[in-house]
Amino acid sequence: DAGITQSPRYKITETGRQVTLMCHQTWSHSYMFWYRQDLGHGLRLIYYSAAADITDKGEVPDGYVVSRSKTENFPLTLESATRSQTSVYFCASSEIRAPNEKLFFGSGTQLSVL
């Protein structure tokens, strides 16, 4: 199916473990984004990518690592999970020029760090 998919949908992990959240889009959009959503903070940008092998930090990048070896995939890794990283994580993609300049979101990954 066309679109942007995130996996897993739910994840429970322990403090100190490494966790990778997956994001896959089928539109070949150049831009991909990772956001976290927390009560009281709204959506905050973690990392974004303008193309394969081009990534840059957002507002809250500490403790996270991204890679983009292929245009369609943009995994987010928590190197050593902490309780403060408990959140809902959203992946999104878009182009710069019409008609695909809208931002499209995945369904999110709810991560709990115990």
Add this chain to the structure above:
Amino acid sequence: KQEVTQIPAALSVPEGENLVLNCSFTDSAIYNLQWFRQDPGKGLTSLLLIQSSQREQTSGRLNASLDKSSGRSTLYIAASQPGDSATYLCAVRGGPTSGTYKYIFGTGTRLKVLA
């Protein structure tokens, strides 16, 4: 640094009312502005996108306006329905002058339309 604010944080209205949601941003050098809807436990869905050169966009009962010089956008919902209950977020995208094309989001307005 771009900051986006949405007021009010929550709004409750009776069915049938026309309503306005507000979004303000601090840096007027934006590429575009989008309004999104988010239902509980779900991702965000884009409702309207306004280019920096445009003044408004319309889709059905929704109308979004943009005043770049004053750093404001409004989302007008006509004849509200209980199905419109959701959180509405605005996001601005930086452009060539900022050197990036990333989106910055407001914290949203939680709307409840009472039947």
